[in-house]
Amino acid sequence: MNLQLANTEEFQNGVSVGTLGEVLIRCNNVLYIRGIETDNDVKMETQ
Numbered sequence: 001m002n003l004q005l006a007n008t009e010e011f012q013n014g015v016s017v018g019t020l021g022e023v024l025i026r027c028n029n030v031l032y033i034r035g036i037e038t039d040n041d042v043k044m045e046t047q
Contacts, residue, residue, distance in 0.1 A: 002026050
């Protein structure tokens with residue numbers, strides 16, 4: 001499974017330590033994904 005994420009942030013001990021931007025995860029062992037609830041959904045475009 002490949003996952004492409006936009007507007008990502010890195011958290012350490014519950015504190016944001018920086019933004020990563022667009023990230024591609026290439027693996028088959030993703031255990032958990034949690035999204036945030038927003039009213040401003042972003043439409044992803046294909047290239």
